[in-house]
Amino acid sequence: MKAGSKFLNAVSAFALSASVVASGSGVMVLASAASAEAAVIRSVQVRGAQRAGEEAVRSNLTIQPGVTFSGADIDESVKRLYATGYFSDVKISVSGSSLVVTVAENELVNQVVFNGNRKIKDDKLAGVVQTQPLGPYSQAMVNADIERLRTAYSQIGRSDVEITTQTVNVGQGRVNIAFVINEGDRTKIADINFVGNQAYGDGRLKAVIATKESGPLSFLTRKDVYSQDKLRADEDALRQFYYNHGYPDFRIVSSDAQLDTTTNKYTINFTVEEGARYQFGDVNVESSVEGVSGDDLKGLVETKPGSVYDAREIQKSMEAISKQVASKGYPFARVTPRGDRNLQTNTIGVSYMVDQGERAYVERIEIRGNTRTRDYVIRREFDFSEGDAFNQEMISRAKRRLEALGYFTSVNISTTQGSAADRVVVVVDVEDQSTGSFGIGAGYSAGGDGFILEASVEEKNFLGRGQYVRIAAGGGLNDSRTYTLSFTEPYFLGYRLAAGFDVFRSETSSNDNYDYSETGFTLRVTAPITEDLATTFRYTYKQIEYEASDSEYADLSPVYQDLVDHGKYTQSSVAQTLTYNTLDSQTLPREGIYATFTHEFAGLGGDSEFYKLSGRARYFQTLSTEADLIGSLSVGAGHVIATGDNLNVFDQFTLGGRQVRGFDNNGIGPRTKADGDALGGTTYFTVSADASMPFPAVPEDIGLRLAAFADAGTLYGNDVKANKADVEGTGMSWRASVGVGVMWASPFGNIRMDYAIPVVKEDFDETQEFRFSMANQF
Known part of the structure; x- marks a missing residue:
């Protein structure tokens, strides 16, 4: 039991027994639990805070002299002091009219080093762990850092990595900590198999997913690294591929990865059910919004009768209709597609239902996962900001724009309930990818310049600001030169x-x-x-x-x-x-x-x-x-x-x-x-x-x-x-x-x-x- 909880129990018991406490000015009688919880102190005494300092302790207390406090305030103060990471033990008690806070300080980290790592450099690992020089040493934090390092290594195919730690006391309350890493062997992917696919061969489907089978150059691409997140992303990629090519009934029956521990290689299996291939049937737009005619909106529809079913065209049609209705003064308008399957002709008729929708506002846009790209670069791809009307079609449009930038390997946008029923929090999860490139172009002319060479360096997301920079230079044997910025x-x-x-x-x-x-x-x-x-x-x-x-x-x-x-x-x-x-x-x-x-x-x-x-x-x-x-x-x-x-x-x-x-x-x-x-x-x-x-x-x-x-x-x-x-x-x-x-x-x-x-x-x-x-x- 924490010291704060013990004190709270003692105060309650003390109050119920109606004891008498002597103070400097006389005698005070605590007649009930309620009066005990409304205690007042005149001063705060701090003991044991040699490195952190007394003010650092006082700033984390919810109890102030001359202000009534309760046992809940003591519990909260204890939690805050532990949360700083600088203290291994915290005790709070009352002595007369003073609050006495006694702390035992954690040791400080003098240096963090990594031993045994070859596949991931020190600077990359230092960015993964939270234990940092001049910060507090906490075993709980170190244990969490070990798990973070395991995750980092699993992302490059080394799931069997072994990580231990060594600490050396260097005096004056400081320690050096070393993460000792045995990287182990890299897991590979031996085979990717598909079961149930008839319209597309295995080779075509392998080109759709991001995970690849191991090959001679896989050590460069790292596309043969297995992870559960990548497997889920591959499932989504397969669904979108089939939905966009006429198969609305496609589903993934199962997907799994089996590791052969003798070879350290995975076999990934996808079992799919394609369903029938459909074309679009009749297409209509129906509107219940006053002053907005469905016939007037029909020209915005991209799904044409007789063309192959394509989920992208449905989404674009929804966005176009939503944008048009919003421009007429209905920002909350909702567009819902309704499909009408004809199993005999393998067609799907689509009716776009337009209604007023529920009134909801964007409380905030929360961006996560961007380690390089700046928040404002992501925010500006949205057609709304905090406080504006919420519209689902705008979310889809922003997702498409973010994916088109080429800055991210994945973009996922979700919504959660805000602080009120009509408030929505938009959560944007992204993962940055490399956006720089170098290029080499060459050719040979029997006359003129003979051998011609051009080299270029470009960056599509300069300093994470979304800016584009390109420098190129070229030349030929016949004294030709070109330069471009x-x-x-x-x-x-x-x-x-x-x-x-x-x-x-x-x-x-x-x-x-x-x-x-x-x-x-x-x-x-x-x-x-x-x-x-x-x-x-x-x-x-x-x-x-x-x-x-x-x-x-x-x-x-x-x-x-x-x-x-x-x-x-x-x-x-x-x-x-x-x-x-x-x-x-x-x-x-x-x-x-x-x-x-x-x-x-x-x-x-x-x-x-x-x-x-x-x-x-x-x-x-x-x-x-x-x-x-x-x-x-x-x-x-x-x-x-x-x-x-x-x-x-x-x-x-x-x-x-x-x-x-x-x-x-x-x-x-x-x-x-x-x-x-x-x-x-x-x-x-x-x-x-x-x-x-x-x-x-x-x-x-x-x-x-x-x-x-x-x-x-x-x-x-x-x-x-x-x-x-x-x-x-x-x-x-x-x-x-x-x-x-x-x-x-x-x-x-x-x-x-x-x-x-x-x-x-x-x-x-x-x-x-x-x-x-x-x-x-x-």
């Missing part, structure tokens, strides 16, 4: 505006005839129009310079002699871009459209005067779900018009290997006959077809894919002041190439290698058959 603030001035800048410089030597350099900057701001559509405004300023020695000058065509004579040019332009993005994944899209349209005007000072139109759209579609065969088709076009006398060489479009693989950068289109320098063109068209599938005979969860593609494009027209006899390739001549590629979502990053053969080309075109690129997370 980019920065983006996604919420400029607190609004949903992504503002940023780019600073760039490039230098190149063309066929040893002249040197070209380009230096400038871009200011940009992007604003969302809808969830899928955004607009970007840009201002760009460039300074362009051409140089050549006397001997080189003599070999130049008249066009480039004019450029060298002029020396420096400036270009000042404004542009607007519309971006439409419905991709289901930014890393490996299987469905959706990504399209951009840009128009640009140059003439705000400087040497360039033109108006440009350009656009590109790419459509992705899964051609075979069983084979995970993904097809894509893209088209692009552009046209530039001179608003002054003529266009400069650098005002026209260029076309090459980025759009038509198999050709060098700027390898297609008009160029000078004398030295083969690209002039660019006024008009271009491109088209490309691509298909990819998992590499045959290789487990799909390794991430290796085989691609085949066909590209075609043309760049023609020339408005540069030049003698036509000195220019070739101005006609509308199409080029085409076919090729194969290998994509690998490797532990080192996303790697792609393409080999393309031009099948239609002109004699003066420059080719580049092989391209390589890599990007990696860190």
